[in-house]
Amino acid sequence: MKNWYLHNGLVYRKNELRQEDVLILNGKIAAFGSKAQRLRKGFSEPIKDFSAHDSIISRGFIDLHVHLREPGFTEKETITTGTQAAAAGGFTSVYAMPNTNPPLDSVERFIEFQKQISASAVVKVRPIGALTKARAGKELVDYAALRDVGVRFFSDDGEPLDTNLVIQAMERLREVHGVLINHLEDKSLVRSGLFHQAIPAESEYHMLRRDLDAVAKTGCAYHAAHLSCFQSVDMIRKAKGQGLPVTAEVTPHHLVLTYDDIQEPQGHFQMKPPLRSGFHREALVEGLRLGIIDIIATDHAPHGREKEGALTPNSPFGVTGLETAFPILYTRLVQTNALPLERLLYCLTTAPAVISGEFRDLTEGEAGDIVVINLNQKRRVGERGFFSKGTNSPFVGEVLKGWPILTLVDGEERYQWDGGC
Numbered sequence: 001m002k003n004w005y006l007h008n009g010l011v012y013r014k015n016e017l018r019q020e021d022v023l024i025l026n027g028k029i030a031a032f033g034s035k036a037q038r039l040r041k042g043f044s045e046p047i048k049d050f051s052a053h054d055s056i057i058s059r060g061f062i063d064l065h066v067h068l069r070e071p072g073f074t075e076k077e078t079i080t081t082g083t084q085a086a087a088a089g090g091f092t093s094v095y096a097m098p099n100t101n102p103p104l105d106s107v108e109r110f111i112e113f114q115k116q117i118s119a120s121a122v123v124k125v126r127p128i129g130a131l132t133k134a135r136a137g138k139e140l141v142d143y144a145a146l147r148d149v150g151v152r153f154f155s156d157d158g159e160p161l162d163t164n165l166v167i168q169a170m171e172r173l174r175e176v177h178g179v180l181i182n183h184l185e186d187k188s189l190v191r192s193g194l195f196h197q198a199i200p201a202e203s204e205y206h207m208l209r210r211d212l213d214a215v216a217k218t219g220c221a222y223h224a225a226h227l228s229c230f231q232s233v234d235m236i237r238k239a240k241g242q243g244l245p246v247t248a249e250v251t252p253h254h255l256v257l258t259y260d261d262i263q264e265p266q267g268h269f270q271m272k273p274p275l276r277s278g279f280h281r282e283a284l285v286e287g288l289r290l291g292i293i294d295i296i297a298t299d300h301a302p303h304g305r306e307k308e309g310a311l312t313p314n315s316p317f318g319v320t321g322l323e324t325a326f327p328i329l330y331t332r333l334v335q336t337n338a339l340p341l342e343r344l345l346y347c348l349t350t351a352p353a354v355i356s357g358e359f360r361d362l363t364e365g366e367a368g369d370i371v372v373i374n375l376n377q378k379r380r381v382g383e384r385g386f387f388s389k390g391t392n393s394p395f396v397g398e399v400l401k402g403w404p405i406l407t408l409v410d411g412e413e414r415y416q417w418d419g420g421c
Helices: 033-042 079-088 107-120 143-148 163-175 201-218 230-241 252-256 278-290 325-334 341-348 350-356
Strands: 004-007 010-013 016-019 022-025 028-032 048-051 055-059 061-066 091-096 124-127 179-182 221-224 246-250 370-380 399-409 412-416
Touching (some): 016 341, 022 033, 028 033, 061 079, 079 399, 091 370, 091 399, 107 124, 107 143, 143 163, 163 179, 163 201, 163 221, 179 201, 201 221, 230 246, 252 278, 252 325, 278 341, 325 370, 325 399, 341 350
Parallel strands (some): 010 055, 061 091, 091 124, 221 246
Antiparallel strands (some): 010 016, 055 370, 399 412
């Protein structure tokens, strides 16, 4: 079914909330408001009516930073489970990091990955290419060849780009209009350990300073991943003030948690960059509110159930995040008046669309990539399990408000809440 009539809800478009209906025909947005009502009455083919009472109808969310783990780590996640989690979280497009086995570092591997996506994904998946061959940090990949087949973003996520390669990588990416995403971690400043005591803020902002200096020299488009500290926000502010082609993201967990929130099992709170103090968290929220930070990205990093027990020195970093992103931010930030609802929606839809080149807003003729969010619905995280194989969420057990209840991709239902508690 690609024909939908969504009614009785508030529609988010043009960065405003308005009471109107939405008509989707043959997988594309056909009309809004009275025009939608009129066309609905005259439409003779089957159509699904959906009441969006107490809900917001929005362009589907876009996540520029997820880990689908496939190929190579299917015990942690697969394209199928990861994209099912995305659909349940209201995401209609996700950008998959290349720290897989093998990594996406050639056209041949891109083609193979696209086959897997076509066979398994329930939302749109856009691959991110590796910066270096095998993500080994020694030899740059063929950016031009990968750009020719549609790869725009490049990252060795999990491994920072070597200083000796930064200028060369940026110059080549600038030539092909690619975007560099670096893992901001100066490992010379990192000590043994799993939390903020071992991974100081300096390890992030020292590398960001290096990268921004290179951006100033090369003009390469640059996207700063998962900011976690005040200094990084200030550096992005200054870089934008200088007119540098820079954008930045922040995760839901860094926006709402600090190291004081860490509890058992600690593996649910162990990620890179680590949780920091309340001062840093408040700077991130303010940076997002003011537009210094452009988008929210989940950095969805599932690890199955292996982090539910006691931590080990080799415990992998990362938490699952796709399914809880909107409700945790709505509950903790919007309902406490720390962030306007329209700003939250903008940072999940229009802003990442601007960076990625996808369509930016609900508009007649665009794809029916839609999420409907019931703002009054309450659920307990994890009560009925996750679609993701990753259960490593810091929000397990919390009752949150504001959950996606319907997700459409090209007008096709990819998720609908079944009405349970």
